Amino acid sequence: MAKLLTSRDLARVSCSSCEGCGECCRGMDDTIHLDPYDLYKLEKHLGKSFDELFDVRIGLHVEDGLVLPHLLMSGDNVACTFLGPDGRCGIHDFRPGFCRLFPLGRRYEDRSFGYFVVDGACPRPCTKVKISKYLEIPGIGIYERYINTWHYFCRDVQDQLRASGDEEFIQRTALRILEIFFTAPYDTDRPFYPQFEERIAPFI
Numbered sequence: 370m371a372k373l374l375t376s377r378d379l380a381r382v383s384c385s386s387c388e389g390c391g392e393c394c395r396g397m398d399d400t401i402h403l404d405p406y407d408l409y410k411l412e413k414h415l416g417k418s419f420d421e422l423f424d425v426r427i428g429l430h431v432e433d434g435l436v437l438p439h440l441l442m443s444g445d446n447v448a449c450t451f452l453g454p455d456g457r458c459g460i461h462d463f464r465p466g467f468c469r470l471f472p473l474g475r476r477y478e479d480r481s482f483g484y485f486v487v488d489g490a491c492p493r494p495c496t497k498v499k500i501s502k503y504l505e506i507p508g509i510g511i512y513e514r515y516i517n518t519w520h521y522f523c524r525d526v527q528d529q530l531r532a533s534g535d536e537e538f539i540q541r542t543a544l545r546i547l548e549i550f551f552t553a554p555y556d557t558d559r560p561f562y563p564q565f566e567e568r569i570a571p572f573i
């Protein structure tokens with residue numbers, strides 16, 4: 370298995386020949402998952418609530434008992450609703466973390482994670498770039514700590530749900546987490562991370 374990379378490492382991921390290919394924005398079904406920070410950014414930049422985005426831009430799927438959001442695909446070419454006719458992303462500056470990551474993946478091990486390049490994911494030739502520069506996320510350190518916390522929080526809850534086997538408890542927990550982290554509007558005049566800490570504090 371290839372060695373995991375950190376955001377300080379270089380990786381061959383920058384497809385400078387992109388030019389509206391848009392292949393990674395079509396036919397993705399429910400796989401472009403959204404985390405709470407993605408929701409915060411969509412609310413902030415589009416000026417819309419979760420409820421207004423739901424079923425138009427965002428769908429919900431079940432993942433090991435949790436109900437979590439993803440970007441919707443629609444139309445004849447089953448494309449992300451943010452993909453423009455020119456093959457360009459209409460929300461490039463505040464696109465979700467999954468979109469920024471592509472064609473990188475994250476592998477989680479020992480309560481931490483590292484990056485790897487998904488072989489053959491991008492059909493165009495890619496050049497080497499530092500991962501933190503490629504992701505273009507301000508405060509990469511705090512972002513990575515948040516991503517790790519969110520991932521392991523979800524994983525721990527999923528383990529509890531699986532162990533409980535109690536359908537009523539699973540549904541109640543899933544809806545509570547959906548509401549706390551996604552459907553309850555964020556204050557977009559305040560930074561995201563303190564709000565995330567407030568929301569997750571009762572659970573840890």
Ligand code: SF4
Pocket residue numbers: 384386387389390391392393394471472490491492493
């Ligand atoms: S598949 Fe590769 S070249 Fe095409 S839009 Fe996505 S990242 Fe760019």
Ligand code: SF4
Pocket residue numbers: 393394401440449450451452453457458459460461464465468
């Ligand atoms: S948000 Fe932008 S980059 Fe992400 S799938 Fe949609 S069009 Fe593509």
